[in-house]
Amino acid sequence: MQATGNNPNELYHLSIRLHADGFSFYGYSLDGIETVDIEEYAYSQNEPIEETLKRALEQSKLIAKNKQGFAFCLVCGPCIQVPLEEFRKEDAGHFLKLTYSGGTNGKTYYNILPHLEIAQIFTVSSNLEMVLRHYLPNIRLYHTQTMMLEKMSLINNYNAQRVYVYFHEKEMFVFGYKEQKLCFSNSFPADQTDNATYFILSVCKDLGISSEQGECIFLGENHIKKEVVKQTRSHLPCIKDVKASDIFRRSSLARNPKIPFDVLVLLAQF
Numbered sequence: 001m002q003a004t005g006n007n008p009n010e011l012y013h014l015s016i017r018l019h020a021d022g023f024s025f026y027g028y029s030l031d032g033i034e035t036v037d038i039e040e041y042a043y044s045q046n047e048p049i050e051e052t053l054k055r056a057l058e059q060s061k062l063i064a065k066n067k068q069g070f071a072f073c074l075v076c077g078p079c080i081q082v083p084l085e086e087f088r089k090e091d092a093g094h095f096l097k098l099t100y101s102g103g104t105n106g107k108t109y110y111n112i113l114p115h116l117e118i119a120q121i122f123t124v125s126s127n128l129e130m131v132l133r134h135y136l137p138n139i140r141l142y143h144t145q146t147m148m149l150e151k152m153s154l155i156n157n158y159n160a161q162r163v164y165v166y167f168h169e170k171e172m173f174v175f176g177y178k179e180q181k182l183c184f185s186n187s188f189p190a191d192q193t194d195n196a197t198y199f200i201l202s203v204c205k206d207l208g209i210s211s212e213q214g215e216c217i218f219l220g221e222n223h224i225k226k227e228v229v230k231q232t233r234s235h236l237p238c239i240k241d242v243k244a245s246d247i248f249r250r251s252s253l254a255r256n257p258k259i260p261f262d263v264l265v266l267l268a269q270f
Helices: 050-061 061-065 089-099 125-137 146-155 193-206 225-233 263-269
Strands: 012-018 021-029 035-042 071-075 077-084 108-115 118-124 138-142 163-166 171-178 183-191 215-220 239-241
Touching: 012 061, 021 050, 021 263, 035 050, 035 061, 050 125, 071 263, 077 089, 089 108, 089 118, 089 263, 108 138, 108 146, 118 125, 118 138, 118 225, 138 146, 146 171, 146 183, 146 263, 163 193, 163 263, 171 193, 183 193, 193 225, 215 225, 225 239
Parallel strands: 012 071, 071 138, 163 215, 215 239
Antiparallel strands: 012 021, 021 035, 077 118, 108 118, 163 171, 171 183
8 A cells, every 4th residue: 555656646545434423534645744634524313324425425625635536444343353264255244144143234345464364354334335436436445453453463572462452432442462363352332431341351361361461552542441441450550551652653643633543553554
């Protein structure tokens, strides 16, 4: 995803983040100064989600500026990881049905994570996908966890026992590695402090993260994160509340609180 050539259009990238309550557009300029323009939209109870997205795509200044018609989209929601040695693209939807007994709606997508040697499988609403491809035919879709899992695996110390907790909206994504391989990945509600702390401590216990060794790394933000960090620290002394700027030290974008960590990981690929 590196920018090449001298075409001015190649110096501008559009990213879209779809989440439970709405969506956001991020226009990233590569003209020598790191700048990101942001447009945020909320879903309305009186209008279908795809209609809200359609109107935003038609009216957005960032979409109009994206002359090359190329964009990236991050999608939240249910997903699974399958080892590449067991993955076949024609069975992607079947893997999801085996995991989610209630089933998942939408079109099945998958991302390949080469360093972790896994496939990330998820779904996108068929109506939303149709609208996106109508206005942005060359759009690429990723799950919000995909690049984060790859990025953190590359900076994870080989001998360290670590659990990562990423807070966003009313959820937290908990994941960990063992010998540079993904050993745990799951999402939990993050709207009540006690419950969130319990989930984190349970995962740490199952993975063998004790008070004597191992670390629990907190990323992202939401309204209960500070209290969860405080409660978790009383059980696991080695707690680190890591800022995006601690990881992306050379990027001025990492100091912008309006850019979610998963979007920042995506922008760092350009």
